[in-house]
Amino acid sequence: MTVTTGDTSSSSGTWRTPLVIIICGCAIALLSFGPRSSLGFFVQPMSREFAWGRDVFGLALALQNLLWGLGQPIAGAIADRFGILRVMIVGALLYAGGLLLMRYSTAPLSLDIGAGVLIGFGLSGCSFNLVLSAFSKLLPPERRGIALGAGTAAGSFGQFLFAPFGVAMIDNFGWQAALTVFALLMLLIVPLSLAIATPPSTSSSSNESVGDEQSFKTALAEAFGHRSYVLLVLGFFTCGFQLAFITVHLPAYLADQGVSSQTGGWVVAAIGLFNIVGSLSVGWLQNLFPKRYILSLIYLTRALAIIAFISFPITTFSAIMFGAVSGLTWLSTVPPTSALVALMFGTRWFATLYGFAFVSHQVGGFLGVWLGGIVFEQFGSYTPIWWLSILFGVLSALINLPIVERPVARLVAQPA
Numbered sequence: 001m002t003v004t005t006g007d008t009s010s011s012s013g014t015w016r017t018p019l020v021i022i023i024c025g026c027a028i029a030l031l032s033f034g035p036r037s038s039l040g041f042f043v044q045p046m047s048r049e050f051a052w053g054r055d056v057f058g059l060a061l062a063l064q065n066l067l068w069g070l071g072q073p074i075a076g077a078i079a080d081r082f083g084i085l086r087v088m089i090v091g092a093l094l095y096a097g098g099l100l101l102m103r104y105s106t107a108p109l110s111l112d113i114g115a116g117v118l119i120g121f122g123l124s125g126c127s128f129n130l131v132l133s134a135f136s137k138l139l140p141p142e143r144r145g146i147a148l149g150a151g152t153a154a155g156s157f158g159q160f161l162f163a164p165f166g167v168a169m170i171d172n173f174g175w176q177a178a179l180t181v182f183a184l185l186m187l188l189i190v191p192l193s194l195a196i197a198t199p200p201s202t203s204s205s206s207n208e209s210v211g212d213e214q215s216f217k218t219a220l221a222e223a224f225g226h227r228s229y230v231l232l233v234l235g236f237f238t239c240g241f242q243l244a245f246i247t248v249h250l251p252a253y254l255a256d257q258g259v260s261s262q263t264g265g266w267v268v269a270a271i272g273l274f275n276i277v278g279s280l281s282v283g284w285l286q287n288l289f290p291k292r293y294i295l296s297l298i299y300l301t302r303a304l305a306i307i308a309f310i311s312f313p314i315t316t317f318s319a320i321m322f323g324a325v326s327g328l329t330w331l332s333t334v335p336p337t338s339a340l341v342a343l344m345f346g347t348r349w350f351a352t353l354y355g356f357a358f359v360s361h362q363v364g365g366f367l368g369v370w371l372g373g374i375v376f377e378q379f380g381s382y383t384p385i386w387w388l389s390i391l392f393g394v395l396s397a398l399i400n401l402p403i404v405e406r407p408v409a410r411l412v413a414q415p416a
Contacts, residue, residue, distance in 0.1 A: 016195055021138050022147050024195030026154035028088070029128035031189055034158030035099065035182040036064070036123060037272070038166035039115065040251040041265065042102075045175045046111075054252060056108045058373020062366045063116030064123070065244050069362020071124030076133065076351030077216065083200050084134050084351075088193035091125020094118050096186040103179035126189050128155045129358055132338050133351035134196040144342075148335045149283015156279060156331055159272030167265035219349040223356070228403040232340055233357045235295060237364040238396035239333045242302055242389045244365030246271075246326065249372040253382050257314040267323040274327025282332040291336035292403040298329045299400070303393030305329075310386045344408050364392075 043057045079087045098118030105111040128151055135147040162182075169178035223229045251264040259267075286294055309322040341354045372385050 016138075018139055018143055020195055022135070022143075022150060024192045025131040025134055025147075025151055028126065028189050028192050028196070029131045029151050029154040030158035030161070031185060031192075032092075032095065032123065032127045032158070033155035034162030035095075035166075035186070036119065037159040037247055037268065038162045038182075040248045040268070041163070041166050041170060041261070042175050042179070043248070043252050044255065044261075045170060046105075050106060052108065053373075053377050054249075055373035055377045056111070057115075058248065058369050060108070060111045060115040061244075061248050062370035062373075063112055064120040065240065065362045065365030065369055067117060067120030068123040068127070069240070069359040069365070071121045072129055072358045072362070073352055073355030075124045075130065076353075076355035077349075079130055079133060079198070080349055080351045081200065083198045084130055085193055085197035087125045087130065088196075089190050091122050091127070091130075092186055092189035092193070093122075095122030095126060095189075096183040098122055099179050099183035099186065103176050103183070122186075126186075126193070128152060128334075129354065130351060131196065132334070133354065134198055136338070136342055136347045136350050137198050138196065144339075146280075146283050148338055149280045152283070152331045152334045153276040153279040156272040156275030156327070159275070160269045161272070163268035163272065164262075164265045167261055171261070216349070216352070219345070219353065220356070222408060223345060223353050226344065226408055228405075229341070229344060229353075229357075231399050231403050232337060233360045235299065235396040235399045236333070236337060236357050236361045238299060238389075238392040240361035240364030240366075241368040241392055242306075242364075243330065243368075244362075245368030245372050245385055245389060248369045249376070249382060249385075252376075254314065254319055259314060259316060259319055263316050263319060267319045270320050270323030271327040271330055274324045275330035275332065276327075278328035278330060278332040279335060281328075283335045286336045286339055291340050291405055292400045294336050295333060295400040295403075296397045298333055299393045300397040302326070302329050303390045303397070306386055306390050306393070310383070340403065340405065343405060346407070 039061060043054060046052065047054065047057060075087050075091065095118070098114045098120075101110060101114030101118060103114075105114055131151045132148055135151055136144055139147050166178055166182075169181060247268075251261070251268065254264045254267065255261065282294060282298075305322060305325045309318065312318060337357060338350075338354055341357060342350055345353055368385070368389070371388075372382060375384050376382055
């Protein structure tokens with residue numbers, strides 16, 4: 001089968017129009033991102049029931065972030081070579097299984113396997129990262145920018161929906177029932193993934209023949225020998241550190257400050273709601289302004305928002321305002337980061353190369369969650385991690401400035 005990037009008519013039939021692809025991809029992003037962004041609300045009820053410290057739950061979710069990152073380039077490489085459909089299905093089943101095992105966990109080891117290993121690898125196979133890869137491969141170039149923003153925003157809308165929904169489920173039916181419902185909802189990803197299935201790669205695309213002739217090893221060597229890609233990957237570390245720490249530990253931090261769990265749910269929901277605005281806006285703005293400047297501004301804004309948040313007494317108003325400002329910059333790093341990868345190297349190995357960038361993101365997430373739990377158990381405060389997040393934000397704002405936004409230069413074979 002010959003595959004032409006941006007042309008779905010040859011492989012998808014008439015029902016898979018660009019609109020159907022975008023809607024189903026966004027639905028997958030919504031479902032996959034929702035439950036994992038709400039797991040912080042299970043820290044306190046599960047810790048109380050089993051007498052666990054926050055470091056126990058922190059380690060499990062830190063493993064989740066790390067394995068999600070390590071599994072992403074593997075899942076991306078398989079999807080690039082054999083198509084996205086089977087990767088999505090396996091990922092959704094692992095995700096659902098991890099939530100069910102988490103529901104029946106009574107010891108730290110089973111929590112590590114369920115919430116950590118299974119959900120982590122499940123996310124690598126069915127999260128919005130592969131949705132963005134499908135958009136890059138199936139949609140024409142003029143629709144990719146807004147589609148990448150929409151896919152990212154859909155993940156945020158999942159956070160907006162699942163945070164208050166999860167809190168309500170826990171309060172009214174218990175944390176066990178909430179996890180069971182989450183697991184059942186993950187099975188919806190299986191039929192939805194039919195709409196964004198990409199065919200196996202058996203020939204080069206018409207507009208990227210040189211790039212598609214690359215082997216896997218050549219593509220990796222080219223990327224990691226490219227200074228701008230390395231800077232992009234390093235900056236992405238901060239995004240993961242900040243997001244994972246806030247996602248997991250912010251609900252407990254707010255409870256420590258006397259803020260109710262319901263308010264905590266709405267703070268996390270505000271992050272998701274305002275990130276819809278942020279992601280869509282950045283998806284549009286990246287066509288008008290240099291992407292490196294957008295990334296730099298996002299990281300700097302995050303650092304300033306954290307400084308303001310921890311420098312004044314925590315109230316319901318200040319917490320929700322922090323959620324709103326954080327939401328505007330939450331996943332808005334993803335559209336310009338993914339667009340830069342596609343711009344520099346093309347779409348042939350996009351899922352793989354973005355997957356390696358995501359490893360850096362998730363290593364940061366692992367450290368943010370894990371160190372958050374350890375520091376709190378040692379000092380009874382999250383303050384050192386807040387300031388570390390500020391430092392990383394400033395450094396990433398500087399790291400992204402020297403990135404060069406143009407396709408990598410490649411040697412083209414000349415006819416004899």
